[in-house]
Amino acid sequence: xxxxxxxxxxxxxxxxxxxxxxxxxxxxxxxxxxxxxxxxxxxxxxxxxxxxxxxxxxxxxxxxxxxxxxxxxxxxxxxxxxxxxxxxxxxxxxxxxxxxxxxxxxxxxxxxxxxxxxxxxxxxxxxxxxxxxxxxxxxxxxxxxxxxxxxxxxxxxxxxxx
Amino acid sequence: xxxxxxxxxxxxxxxxxxxxxxxxxxxxxxxxxxxxxxxxxxxxxxxxxxxxxxxxxxxxxxxxxxxxxxxxxxxxxxxxxxxxxxxxxxxxxxxxxxxxxxxxxxxxxxxxxxxxxxxxxxxxxxxxxxxxxxxxxxxxxxxxxxxxxxxxxxxxxxxxxxxx
Numbered sequence: 001x002x003x004x005x006x007x008x009x010x011x012x013x014x015x016x017x018x019x020x021x022x023x024x025x026x027x028x029x030x031x032x033x034x035x036x037x038x039x040x041x042x043x044x045x046x047x048x049x050x051x052x053x054x055x056x057x058x059x060x061x062x063x064x065x066x067x068x069x070x071x072x073x074x075x076x077x078x079x080x081x082x083x084x085x086x087x088x089x090x091x092x093x094x095x096x097x098x099x100x101x102x103x104x105x106x107x108x109x110x111x112x113x114x115x116x117x118x119x120x121x122x123x124x125x126x127x128x129x130x131x132x133x134x135x136x137x138x139x140x141x142x143x144x145x146x147x148x149x150x151x152x153x154x155x156x157x158x159x160x161x162x
Numbered sequence: 163x164x165x166x167x168x169x170x171x172x173x174x175x176x177x178x179x180x181x182x183x184x185x186x187x188x189x190x191x192x193x194x195x196x197x198x199x200x201x202x203x204x205x206x207x208x209x210x211x212x213x214x215x216x217x218x219x220x221x222x223x224x225x226x227x228x229x230x231x232x233x234x235x236x237x238x239x240x241x242x243x244x245x246x247x248x249x250x251x252x253x254x255x256x257x258x259x260x261x262x263x264x265x266x267x268x269x270x271x272x273x274x275x276x277x278x279x280x281x282x283x284x285x286x287x288x289x290x291x292x293x294x295x296x297x298x299x300x301x302x303x304x305x306x307x308x309x310x311x312x313x314x315x316x317x318x319x320x321x322x323x324x325x326x
Contacts, residue, residue, distance in 0.1 A: 048204075051212055051216055052214040052216045052293075053264075056292055056294060059291035069216075074209045075205040078200075078204040079198065079201040081201075081204075091193060092197065096197060098194050099194055
């Protein structure tokens with residue numbers, strides 16, 4: 001009975017702060033999202049710093065025409081950056097997770113395509129800091145990030161449904 | 163009058179509960195569209211104001227590009243590999259030294275140790291789409307005042323093609 005009262009007061013305290021009492025699911029989801037925030041902010045801002053280099057890296061994949069590579073080099077870094085910020089804002093989390101998934105799938109498709117065609121394009125996933133990364137390593141890294149996204153989404157969803 | 167069930171009443175007005183009834187559009191699609199839209203003006207500003215903004219049109223060939231067969235006929239050319247380190251370590255043109263825009267300061271010493279006055283320099287990167295060889299060639303010309311400096315047309319792809 002005492003513990004029930006203590007639990008109730010705990011719930012009231014969290015609700016007075018406009019939040020729900022954290023569970024292990026919510027804490028893990030939150031931690032995973034923080035990892036994604038760091039990854040996407042770093043990836044976006046390093047590429048936004050040098051769009052010319054990123055455009056050259058996109059052209060190395062030989063998938064899109066010249067002008068499209070330029071447009072993507074200007075746009076993708078900011079989409080990644082806003083995705084990172086979106087993961088911090090509760091209302092934007094589902095949309096940010098969806099955008100992050102889309103970006104990673106596109107990146108993985110481009111890398112797999114270049115690998116299949118025997119191109120020696122550099123990934124450019126993290127701007128100039130990423131030029132030495134091999135295709136297999138990039139695919140593994142992006143696959144791990146996809147797992148992180150799905151896990152964070154599932155844990156967050158279970159919490160909302162609880 | 164409907165029966166009153168205190169235990170069935172909503173326990174709170176927290177966002178997680180309140181969003182439950184919202185549609186897919188409000189919860190998922192609208193935030194996604196907002197994120198997508200927010201990036202557009204930033205991209206436009208980067209294109210207009212960023213000092214390293216890429217061009218939408220391909221660079222004009224300035225006449226410093228050289229075909230592989232002609233490059234091979236140069237007098238003891240100094241091959242400069244402007245590709246990423248991993249590709250250089252996998253394979254490179256025999257005798258080529260690595261010099262990139264990114265690691266210019268640390269690699270310049272190796273280049274200067276190999277170069278002799280009058281020795282032609284041929285810079286290459288991955289393929290026709292890459293711009294690294296042109297950037298490095300421009301820096302060699304402008305900062306080191308070295309001539310002649312050529313950019314290998316089609317870069318490493320041309321070298322691979324000649325071996326098939």
